[in-house]
Structures are given as C-alpha cells and as structure tokens.
Amino acid sequence: MNLNELAGVGPKTLILLNKLGIYNLNDLISYYPFRYNILKRSNLTVLNQDDNIIIDGIIESRPNLFFFGKKKDKMNFKLNVGNMLLSIIIFNRGYLKNKLLPGKYITVIGKYDKFHSTVIANDIRLSKLPDIPQIEPIYHANYTISSNKIHKYILSALSNLSNADNYLPEIFENKYNLINKTNAISIVHNPTEINSLKNALYRLKYEELFLFMLKINYLKLNNNFSFGLKRIVSKTQVDDFINKLPFKLTTDQIKCVDDIYHDLIDEKRMNRLIQGDVGSGKTIVAVIAMYINFLSGYQSAMMAPTEILATQHYENMKKLFADYNINVELLTGKLKIKEKKKIYEKLFNNEIDIIIGTHALFTDDVIYKNLGLVITDEQHRFGVNQRASLKNKGLVPDILYMSATPIPRTYALTIYGDMAISSIKTMPNGRKPVITYLKSDNEITEVLNMMLNELKQKHQIYVIAPLIEESDKINLENIVELYNKMNRAFGKFYKVGMLHGKMSTEEKDEVMIAFEKNEIQILVSTTVIEVGVDVKNATMMVIFDSYRFGLSAIHQLRGRVGRNSLQSYCILMSNRNTERLKILTQTNDGFKISEEDFKLRGSGDLFGVKQSGDMNFKLANLKNDYDILLKAKDDSDYYLKNIDLYNDSIANKLKEMIYNSNNLD
Numbered sequence: 170m171n172l173n174e175l176a177g178v179g180p181k182t183l184i185l186l187n188k189l190g191i192y193n194l195n196d197l198i199s200y201y202p203f204r205y206n207i208l209k210r211s212n213l214t215v216l217n218q219d220d221n222i223i224i225d226g227i228i229e230s231r232p233n234l235f236f237f238g239k240k241k242d243k244m245n246f247k248l249n250v251g252n253m254l255l256s257i258i259i260f261n262r263g264y265l266k267n268k269l270l271p272g273k274y275i276t277v278i279g280k281y282d283k284f285h286s287t288v289i290a291n292d293i294r295l296s297k298l299p300d301i302p303q304i305e306p307i308y309h310a311n312y313t314i315s316s317n318k319i320h321k322y323i324l325s326a327l328s329n330l331s332n333a334d335n336y337l338p339e340i341f342e343n344k345y346n347l348i349n350k351t352n353a354i355s356i357v358h359n360p361t362e363i364n365s366l367k368n369a370l371y372r373l374k375y376e377e378l379f380l381f382m383l384k385i386n387y388l389k390l391n392n393n394f395s396f397g398l399k400r401i402v403s404k405t406q407v408d409d410f411i412n413k414l415p416f417k418l419t420t421d422q423i424k425c426v427d428d429i430y431h432d433l434i435d436e437k438r439m440n441r442l443i444q445g446d447v448g449s450g451k452t453i454v455a456v457i458a459m460y461i462n463f464l465s466g467y468q469s470a471m472m473a474p475t476e477i478l479a480t481q482h483y484e485n486m487k488k489l490f491a492d493y494n495i496n497v498e499l500l501t502g503k504l505k506i507k508e509k510k511k512i513y514e515k516l517f518n519n520e521i522d523i524i525i526g527t528h529a530l531f532t533d534d535v536i537y538k539n540l541g542l543v544i545t546d547e548q549h550r551f552g553v554n555q556r557a558s559l560k561n562k563g564l565v566p567d568i569l570y571m572s573a574t575p576i577p578r579t580y581a582l583t584i585y586g587d588m589a590i591s592s593i594k595t596m597p598n599g600r601k602p603v604i605t606y607l608k609s610d611n612e613i614t615e616v617l618n619m620m621l622n623e624l625k626q627k628h629q630i631y632v633i634a635p636l637i638e639e640s641d642k643i644n645l646e647n648i649v650e651l652y653n654k655m656n657r658a659f660g661k662f663y664k665v666g667m668l669h670g671k672m673s674t675e676e677k678d679e680v681m682i683a684f685e686k687n688e689i690q691i692l693v694s695t696t697v698i699e700v701g702v703d704v705k706n707a708t709m710m711v712i713f714d715s716y717r718f719g720l721s722a723i724h725q726l727r728g729r730v731g732r733n734s735l736q737s738y739c740i741l742m743s744n745r746n747t748e749r750l751k752i753l754t755q756t757n758d759g760f761k762i763s764e765e766d767f768k769l770r771g772s773g774d775l776f777g778v779k780q781s782g783d784m785n786f787k788l789a790n791l792k793n794d795y796d797i798l799l800k801a802k803d804d805s806d807y808y809l810k811n812i813d814l815y816n817d818s819i820a821n822k823l824k825e826m827i828y829n830s831n832n833l834d
C-alpha cells in the first residue's frame with residue numbers, strides 16, 4: 170500500500186509528509202514521537218499558585234468572547250469540576266466558542282491561579298479525561314502539519330499494515346524477552362501505560378543499536394582481510410617536509426604522524442581516527458598524511474562538512490604546498506558545471522594531486538585516477554557507508570578521520586571499534602587557554618561590560634542562543650530576541666549579525682564570511698556555527714542558558730575562541746545546574762571533560778550539538794542508551810561469529826545488508 174492511499178492523504182499532505190522525510194508506510198510508522206505528554210487529572214487540593222493543571226469538568230456557562238488587537242481574542246467561561254466552579258480564560262481560541270456548550274464535558278490544560286479560582290488555559294480538549302492517566306505522543310511537527318495530524322496518519326497506517334519490517338534475530342528477542350516489532354511500534358504510537366511503553370521503546374532502540382554495532386563489528390572483523398595499497402616512501406623526505414613547516418610539531422602530533430606513516434607503508438588498509446580538541450592541530454597532521462600519499466604517487470581527497478571549512482582548508486593547503494610541485498584544487502557544490510567538469514577531467518587525468526571539498530567529492534561523476542587517501546574532517550564516522558561506496562568504485566584508498574570530539578577510551582572502543590585511534594591531547598605552544606566564567610542572569614550588566622571591553626580592543630564576539638528541541642518557533646523567537654538585545658546594547662557602534670538554522674546555506678555563508686572579514690563584530694548564533702570555523706580575532710563567547718548544553722558540547726563551542734595568542738574568554742550564563750558547569754571553568758582538557766560528561770549523563774553530549782552520519786538514530790540516543798549499546802555490541806559480535814549457522818529470513822536480510830553495505834540505513 171502506498172502513502173497516498175491512506176485516508177486523508179491527498180497530494181498536498183503527501184508533499185508535507187515528504188518534507189518530514191516520510192515517503193512510504195514504513196517511514197510513517199517509524200516516525201516516532203520525540204516525547205510524550207502524560208495527561209493526568211490534577212488534584213486541586215495539592216496544587217499551588219501558578220502550578221500547571223490538567224482538569225476536566227462540565228461547562229457551566231456559555232463562553233464570553235472578546236476581540237482585541239489584530240486577530241486576537243479572549244474567551245472566558247465557568248467550569249464545574251465537581252466541588253467548585255473554576256473560571257477558565259483562554260486566548261485566541263474563539264473558533265471553539267460554538268463547541269463549548271453548557272453541559273459538555275471538556276478537559277482544560279493550563280496554569281492554576283489558585284487565589285482567583287481561575288485557570289489560564291493554553292489548551293482545551295473536547296472530551297473528558299479517562300480515569301487512568303493518558304499518555305499522549307508528541308511528534309516533531311511544523312507550521313503546516315500538526316503533531317495530531319501526524320498521529321492520525323500513523324494510526325491509519327498501522328491499521329493497514331500487518332507486519333513491521335523487522336531486523337532483530339529471534340535469539341535476542343528471546344534472550345531479553347522483547348516484544349515483537351509490530352507490537353512495539355503500535356505501543357510507541359499508542360501507549361496506554363508507562364511500563365509497556367518503556368518495553369516497547371527499549372525493544373526498538375535495541376534493534377537500532379544492534380544493527381549499528383553489527384555494521385561496525387563486521388567492518389572490524391573484515392578489516393583484517395582487507396588489503397590496501399603498497400607504498401614505498403622515504404622517511405627522510407617526510408622529515409624534511411616537517412622540518413620546513415612554520416612551527417615545530419607537538420609530541421602528540423609527531424606520534425600521530427608516526428602512526429599514519431606506518432599505516433600507510435603497511436599493506437593493510439589504514440582506517441584511523443585522529444581525535445583532538447578544536448585547535449589541537451589536526452589539520453597539519455592531515456597535511457603530512459597527504460604529503461606521504463603524494464610521495465608514493467597517489468591522489469588525496471579531503472572532505473569537510475561545509476563549504477566554508479573546505480575553502481579554509483584549501484587556502485591553507487595551497488600555502489603549505491606552494492614550494493612543492495603539488496597540485497591542490499577545491500571542489501564544492503557551489504562551482505559552476507563547467508568548472509566542475511574541468512576538475513573531473515583533471516582528476517581523471519591525474520592532474521590533481523590533492524582535492525579538497527565537500528560531499529561533492531564523492532558523487533557519481535567524480536572518477537579518480539588513483540585515489541590513495543581519503544580524509545574526512547569533523548565528521549563523526551559517516552564513513553561506514555561511504556567506505557562501501559568507494560569500494561564499489563573499485564578503490565581501496567587508506568582512510569583517515571579527524572574528529573574534534575574527544576571521547577573516553579572505553580566508549581571509543583565501542584563506537585569506533587573498527588578503527589585505530591590516535592589522540593592529540595596537548596595544544597600547540599603559545600596558545601593561551603580560554604578563561605571560562607560562570608555568570609548568573611542578573612550579572613548581565615557585568616557581562617555586557619566585559620563584552621564592551623573586548624570590542625574596544627577591536628576583537629569579535631560570538632553570542633550563543635540555546636536550541637530548544639521542541640519548537641522551531643520558540644528557537645527563532647529566542648535568537649531574534651537575543652539579537653535585538655545585543656543591538657540595543659551595542660548596535661550604535663558595532664555591527665551585530667545573526668545566524669540560525671532557518672537560514673539558507675547561502676545566507677549563512679554570507680554572514681559567516683562577513684564575520685570572518687570583521688564586518689560583523691558580534692555574531693548572535695544558534696549552535697549552527699560549524700565546528701572548525703576559524704576566526705582568529707574572535708576572543709569571546711557568551712553562551713546563554715548554558716545549562717541546556719552538555720559539557721562536551723559547550724567545550725566544543727568554546728573551542729571557536731582562543732585560536733591565537735590573544736587571551737580569550739568564554740562566559741556561561743546560567744541560573745541552573747551551575748554545579749555541573751563548574752568543571753568547565755576549571756579545565757580545558759576535552760578528554761577530562763568528556764570523562765566527566767560520561768560519568769554524569771551516560772555518554773553525555775559527547776557528539777556535541779548534533780549527531781551525524783551513521784549516528785543518526787530514530788530513537789536510540791548515544792547520550793542515554795549506553796547500556797543498551799554495550800549489550801548490542803556483545804550480541805552483534807556473537808551473532809557475526811556464528812552468522813553462518815543462521816539461515817532464516819532475518820539472517821538473510823542481515824547478511825545481505827552487511828555484505829553489501831551500500832544498502833545500509
């Protein structure tokens with residue numbers, strides 16, 4: 170059955186659903202709620218002034234409706250809740266008036282004004298609350314399609330679908346006594362009580378993590394057999410290159426280069442991750458890797474997640490390789506078709522030694538003559554599938570990942586289980602560590618003065634507005650409000666810019682470039698500012714509501730300042746959870762902070778503010794589900810070792826999946 174055959178799904182709705190990434194019934198039923206409302210009748214006697222309230226009762230009086238302002242209205246009426254009459258006030262629901270008839274049972278959700286026996290309602294439901302608490306799934310929605318609508322379509326899809334697509338072998342369903350997939354999905358969308366909901370969520374998360382670990386374990390096992398390129402490179406030549414660099418490598422950088430050198434001259438394929446804090450100097454290590462690769466006669470491709478980063482790398486490398494006979498080019502989606510074609514041609518004819526770019530580097534049109542090394546920067550292992558796609562092109566280049574997210578060793582061994590890892594733990598000399606202060610919201614005047622002080626020294630500032638998961642609208646209002654505030658405080662003498670996820674890539678790039686050129690002095694931004702962006706003149710970052718972030722996420726954010734010898738500052742504004750945030754004022758060691766995060770909140774926000782690539786799970790969250798991940802690791806390991814013993818339909822699906830990893834996801 171197709172999506173458009175569902176009741177109520179016409180061409181328009183179809184487009185809206187597509188926008189949410191829903192293209193078929195399976196997508197629809199695995200569009201899971203991101204949270205749940207528990208609707209439980211409040212007990213008036215224990216509520217305090219201004220508490221949240223959910224109450225049902227019988228409408229006692231016809232609502233009065235007033236209009237004011239532009240398209241605004243206010244309605245009030247009395248609700249009989251059994252032992253008393255409550256006054257209900259609700260704004261902008263005038264359209265409900267004709268349904269709110271005296272005698273009708275309704276449910277009101279809002280804030281309780283105990284002194285005046287009044288409820289300021291934010292929602293009215295035209296039905297009575299059942300006696301047992303109701304669990305209401307809430308879906309990520311947008312302006313044009315509501316959570317309620319999505320729920321309706323899902324229920325209709327569920328009733329039209331006999332079996333959900335299952336990938337979990339029966340032995341593990343039995344081992345943990347898990348409910349079957351179809352039931353689990355049905356419960357997740359239509360929960361009746363907490364325990365079964367928990368079981369259902371657990372079941373679905375386990376399956377996701379099992380598949381994830383199966384892929385990783387497969388790669389790990391398989392890597393031993395995968396032969397790569399043979400190279401002969403003189404170490405002296407590499408050392409000469411290193412000695413001519415404008416600075417001396419740190420001990421950790423030297424160790425990384427050593428690891429890479431040995432990987433590269435070894436016939437086994439390299440699959441290595443370099444992890445190190447922002448600013449620890451990973452790029453130069455990548456540069457040396459590319460030089461070694463060049464010496465052995467192969468092409469290198471270095472992929473960055475954004476055009477800005479790619480361009481930054483490109484300019485940097487052109488300089489570093491200027492004295493060598495090495496051809497460096499840039500390939501991004503932005504290039505005109507003609508320019509792209511020219512680059513494709515040169516790549517195919519081996520006239521380019523090093524190509525820097527975005528995902529555009531690995532589209533079908535690109536054919537490398539002899540690609541020997543692929544480096545991906547600042548991406549959390551989107552490599553699993555990409556590696557497979559290289560394989561399908563008949564290439565076996567060595568692979569190097571760079572990540573600015575230091576994670577605890579035990580954890581790394583799980584999710585990066587198939588890779589070798591090198592770490593850069595110390596910062597290059599001459600860099601002053603960022604000084605971090607914790608301030609409460611009523612110290613804002615002091616903070617504004619500190620900002621002014623930096624501006625007067627001609628430095629630039631990032632101001633970060635937190636992301637609130639639930640609503641795009643609130644986020645936008647938040648950042649606009651912050652932007653206005655900054656403009657009121659500094660707009661007269663300084664230029665304030667704004668950057669957020671609702672802007673197009675071009676708009677974002679434009680603002681970012683203006684900031685790089687110091688045409689903007691204060692950049693108010695959500696966390697969309699990319700990891701790795703390098704504006705050396707930015708010396709201060711102010712993060713509002715910082716309690717909303719994980720420690721590692723903040724640490725990653727503040728890495729965007731302190732990128733040269735100037736003293737830089739990070740100011741954490743928060744009225745809550747300040748105890749947890751204190752460690753950030755005490756250390757700049759990303760590994761220490763990630764250990765702390767790990768202790769405090771499972772795996773914490775180890776991946777900073779966003780997960781990407783293979784780590785995009787629908788339900789599972791590396792933050793909270795570490796225990797499930799560990800089980801999935803052992804189980805998938807066991808399963809892989811015995812996979813030939815299984816011959817049922819699930820085993821066959823899994824085999825096909827891992828042998829032909831192109832179809833993963």
Ligand code: ADP
Pocket residue numbers: 416417418419422445446447448449450451452453573597598701703
């Ligand atoms: P990241 O690890 O975040 O990618 P970069 O490689 O961009 O960090 O390095 C940050 C800055 O430090 C760059 O300007 C780079 O030139 C400089 N740098 C790197 N290594 C050293 C070193 N050993 N000594 C001095 N400066 C260095």
Ligand code: MG
Pocket residue numbers: 451452546701
């Ligand atoms: Mg970098």
